[in-house]
Amino acid sequence: MKLGEAIEHGKVDKNSPYPPQMNGEDGADELAKQALDNGVTPSDILTEALVPAMDRVGQQFSENKIFVPQMLLSAKAMSAALSHLKPFFQSGAVKTKGTFIIGTVKGDLHDIGKNLVAMMVEGGGWTIIDLGVDVHEDTFNQTVAENPGAIVGLSALLTTTMTSMEEIVKKIKEVHPDTKVIVGGAPLNDDFRVKIGADFYSPDPRGAVEYLKEFAA
Ligand code: B1M
Numbered sequence: 001m002k003l004g005e006a007i008e009h010g011k012v013d014k015n016s017p018y019p020p021q022m023n024g025e026d027g028a029d030e031l032a033k034q035a036l037d038n039g040v041t042p043s044d045i046l047t048e049a050l051v052p053a054m055d056r057v058g059q060q061f062s063e064n065k066i067f068v069p070q071m072l073l074s075a076k077a078m079s080a081a082l083s084h085l086k087p088f089f090q091s092g093a094v095k096t097k098g099t100f101i102i103g104t105v106k107g108d109l110h111d112i113g114k115n116l117v118a119m120m121v122e123g124g125g126w127t128i129i130d131l132g133v134d135v136h137e138d139t140f141n142q143t144v145a146e147n148p149g150a151i152v153g154l155s156a157l158l159t160t161t162m163t164s165m166e167e168i169v170k171k172i173k174e175v176h177p178d179t180k181v182i183v184g185g186a187p188l189n190d191d192f193r194v195k196i197g198a199d200f201y202s203p204d205p206r207g208a209v210e211y212l213k214e215f216a217a
Contacts, residue, residue, distance in 0.1 A: 003031040003045065003081060007053035010073025012080050018073055032081035042088040046116075050078055054112070078112055082119075089123040097125040097216040099150035101143050103135035105164040110157035113185060117153060120205035121212060137171035144176045151215060153208060154198070156185040166196040173197055180215065182208050 005011075006028040009019050013029035026034070035045050057074045060066045100121050104114045111133045122128045129147065131139055144150055152172060156165045165188075169181050183198040184207075193201035202208040 002026075003028060003035055004049040004053040004056075006031050007050060007074055007077045007081065008056050010070055010077050012073065012077045027080065028077035029080040029084075032084040036084055036088075042085040045081070045085060050081055054078060075112060079115075082112070082115065086119055089119040091123065097212070098127070099129060099147045100126040100153060100212065101129045101131065101140065101147065101150050102153040102155070103131035103140065104133040104155045104157075105161050105168055106134055106136050107164050108156050108158055108161035109133045110155070110185075113157065114153075114155040117155065117184065117205040117208055120209055121153070124209040124212060125216070126212060135168075137168040140168060140172055141175045144172065144179050151180045151182065151212060153182045153184070156183070156188065159187050162187060162192065165198075169196045169198050182211060184208065 006022070006026070009022060011019060011022045011025065011027040013027035014025070016027055017023070032045060035049075036042065054074065057066065057071055061068075061071055100118075102114060102118050102121070104111055114133070115130075118128050118130050129143055129150070131143060140152060140154075144152060154165050154168060156162050165183060165185075169183070172179055172181055180200070181198045182200045182202060183193055183196070184202050184204075188201060188203075190201045200208075200211045202211060
């Protein structure tokens with residue numbers, strides 16, 4: 001899909017000057033809209049174009065073929081495409097099932113996966129409180145105190161911030177022992193979830209949505 005190439009090369013929209021070899025061509029913004037207009041489902045756009053493109057970006061970064069600025073442009077292009085998918089993931093549900101507090105853990109600035117989880121959980125009928133990125137344990141605890149019964153979701157993309165996640169889970173459980181905590185992010189697995197005392201690990205947004213059904217009001 002051409003959309004995947006636009007994400008991979010960081011072509012945000014038609015007017016973006018980068019990359020020069022794609023000057024004047026449609027970017028992720030236009031291509032995502034066209035795909036939807038042509039009847040491609042939002043979930044196919046996500047799983048067949050956007051996510052594989054970001055995987056390729058990660059691979060190239062690992063091989064030193066691209067650097068942080070290019071990775072940032074790809075993230076921007078991905079966000080432009082996601083803005084068109086958002087209404088589809090969020091549609092149809094009445095927000096009565098409960099409150100889901102989500103954030104990327106302290107030290108970590110990656111928010112695309114976290115935003116996707118938030119979008120899909122919202123689509124599953126939950127009210128979302130998105131605390132953003134680089135979120136400290138005190139902010140999570142304060143937000144739980146203000147929203148009794150809320151469930152917390154933590155995202156971490158760096159092996160270094162898995163340690164932050166562990167600290168945050170510990171502090172949440174100390175102050176609010178009954179609060180359920182869901183964790184996710186590329187470097188995690190269920191063994192790590194068990195080690196840090198979180199309640200559930202999901203490799204993708206769908207798993208989080210399914211788990212939350214158990215606690216729906
Ligand atoms: Co960064 N980065 N990055 N990066 N980046 C990775 C994660 C990396 C794997 C790239 C690589 O080396 N191959 C690597 C981490 C290595 C490691 O720790 N093992 C890395 C690095 C090293 C860094 C920097 C340190 C680079 C530097 O400065 N030298 C730096 C760190 C900054 C910081 O956070 N403090 C950095 C910076 C950045 C950008 C800012 C440039 C940008 C992020 C922009 C943004 O998010 N707004 C960026 C990007 C784009 C990436 C890659 C290429 C793509 C991440 C992404 O958005 N993936 C990434 C490589 C990769 O993942 N292939 C990489 C798409 C997204 C849909 O997937 O986030 O995994 P993901 O979310 C998935 C699941 O994990 C899951 O559901 C989502 C959908 O399926 N999920 C959950 C996520 N959270 C969940 C929560 C849940 C449930 C499921 O419940 C609560």
